[in-house]
Every structure is written in structure tokens, then in C-alpha cells.
Amino acid sequence: MSVTDPVCGLEFDESLAIVHEFKDKKYYFCCNGCRKIFIKKPRKYKN
Ligand SMILES: [Zn+2]
Structure with a gap:
């Protein structure tokens, strides 16, 4: 699965x-x- 930074x-x-989890949401970072x-x-x- 691909994700976007x-x-x-x-x-x-x-x-x-x-x-990285922030307010029950997961965010994905390249670095x-x-x-x-x-x-x-x-x-x-936020999105
Ligand atoms: Zn990045």
C-alpha cells in the first residue's frame, strides 16, 4: 500500500x-x- 507524506x-x-499518530489519526512520513x-x-x- 502506498502512502503520501x-x-x-x-x-x-x-x-x-x-x-506518527496525532489525534487518533495516522500520518506517514518519508523521513x-x-x-x-x-x-x-x-x-x-490535517486533512
Ligand atoms: Zn517527506
Whole structure:
């Protein structure tokens, strides 16, 4: 299954993703850098 990184928009396989849970929702990131950006401003990326 492929997922999309909400910060950089990259698509990749779920098995390669860094998973982060926020308000009962799972978000998938390509790297820790993107995850950190999301954690700083999660409201900007909620979908
Ligand atoms: Zn990314």
C-alpha cells in the first residue's frame, strides 16, 4: 500500500514510512525531518 507524506507530498510504500499518530489519526512520513515539521505545525497539514 502506498502512502503520501503530508509535508513534502512524496508517495512511497507504507513499509518505508515513519508513522506518527496525532489525534487518533495516522500520518506517514518519508523521513524524520518531515515528521518534525509536522509536529511543529500539525494544523497546517490535517486533512
Ligand atoms: Zn517527506
